[in-house]
Amino acid sequence: MDQKWILVILVFCQKMTSGAGEDKTVKEGQLVEINCALQEKGSLVIWFRLLDTSGMEFIASFSNNGMPKYVTNSFSKTFSESRIQQDVLILRSFNTISDSGVYNCASLKGNELKFGIATRLVMEKVEVAVDKASQATNLNICTTATPCVCNKQGETSPQMFCTPIILGPLAGGCGLLLLLLIITAVYCNQIRTRRCPHHYKRKPRVEAPGKQMMTNRHV
Known part of the structure; x- marks a missing residue:
């Protein structure tokens, strides 16, 4: 290889690695x-690329x-020289794998x-397009779901008030019925064990008819 080509390549690589240039999307x-x-411009314009x-x-x-002066075998398929006098090299169809890199020329x-x-x-x-209809549906599904409501520390639930109000009268009524049952049982027991005078009064003895007639004869 000619020394001037080696020089061009070395200088070009140094310039590219230094970060000089502009990006084109x-x-x-x-x-x-x-x-x-x-x-x-000099006597020769050389085009390079660092892929x-x-x-x-x-x-x-x-x-x-x-x-x-000199072109590669694939130059006509990949590039166009229609505007080369204006220092513009045309890439016919950009390919991400084979054409991504830095392009430059030297005089x-x-x-x-x-x-x-x-x-x-x-x-x-390339941004992936999101279907707005499906996105809205998913949003509605998420927002219409019943949230889990947890009582924070320090907060009082309405159920805590309702439970004593309902259970309190029930417990009081049961206690009152139990007390009445105990009093009734004690009272009835006292009645059974009490001896009333009219219950134990001696009744007159009834004698047999034969003995009564004998008594009358002696008189």
Whole structure:
């Protein structure tokens, strides 16, 4: 390889790794115009690109009047030189895997290289469209669900008031009935054990008719 090509590659790589240039967001399959914007042209204009996947790659070289000096075999399929005199290289169809990277050109004037502004081709991020109808349905499902209500510490539930109000009278009524039952049982027991005089009064003895007649005879 000629020394001047080695020099071009080394200087180009140094310039690309320094972060100089501008980013250009493109879509898959899009035609892309890459502007090099050389300030001064020499006897030769050389195009390179530093790909994200395969590294450094020579594209083509042109004379200062736009005539091709040397191009790769796949140049005509990948690029167009219709605006090369305007320092614009056209990428026919952008491919994310094979075309993502930094593009630049350099003007060779004597032993001096002057680079244009580098351009980095970046794949445009495609946002996934969300169906608004399904999103609204999911939102309604989430919002209409019965929430779990938990009593916070320090808060009093209405059920705590209702329970004593209902159970209190019931407990009092049961207690009153039990007390009446006990009193009735004690009272009845006293009545049974009490001896009333009319219950134990001696009745007159009835004698047999035969004995009564004998008594009358003696008289």
